[in-house]
Amino acid sequence: MSLVNLKSAVAQCDAWKSIILARVGGAQLKVMRMDAAPYPDETHDYPEGLLVVDGQLNLTLGDASVTVRAGEVFIVPVGVAHAVAAGSHGTLVIFDT
Numbered sequence: 001m002s003l004v005n006l007k008s009a010v011a012q013c014d015a016w017k018s019i020i021l022a023r024v025g026g027a028q029l030k031v032m033r034m035d036a037a038p039y040p041d042e043t044h045d046y047p048e049g050l051l052v053v054d055g056q057l058n059l060t061l062g063d064a065s066v067t068v069r070a071g072e073v074f075i076v077p078v079g080v081a082h083a084v085a086a087g088s089h090g091t092l093v094i095f096d097t
Helices: 006-011
Strands: 019-024 027-035 039-042 048-061 064-069 073-076 082-084 089-096
Touching: 006 027, 006 089, 064 073
Parallel strands: none
Antiparallel strands: 019 027, 027 089, 039 082, 048 064, 048 073, 048 082, 048 089
16 A cells, blocks of 8 residues: 655646556556646547546537536546646646556
8 A cells, every 4th residue: 555645746747747646457547737738639548537636627628618626527538539728727636547
């Protein structure tokens, strides 16, 4: 078993560069720092869980926009293009494979 301090882990991250905290089963648990800059479209062949620990994440999925606030999780389905709009800030935990 191990204990991870998210504040310490995210302090080591450059903005928008995730670090892997652990692998659990077939999944990866990652953390990253959001710095209010936009992040371009990406698409994955796996679902992706986005948990906002603090701050907020402004997602764009096609013509739709979603704001994910601290304490909320958004699941991006397989194959759905998504981008981060400007203004997203804080700490983001990502669950993926």
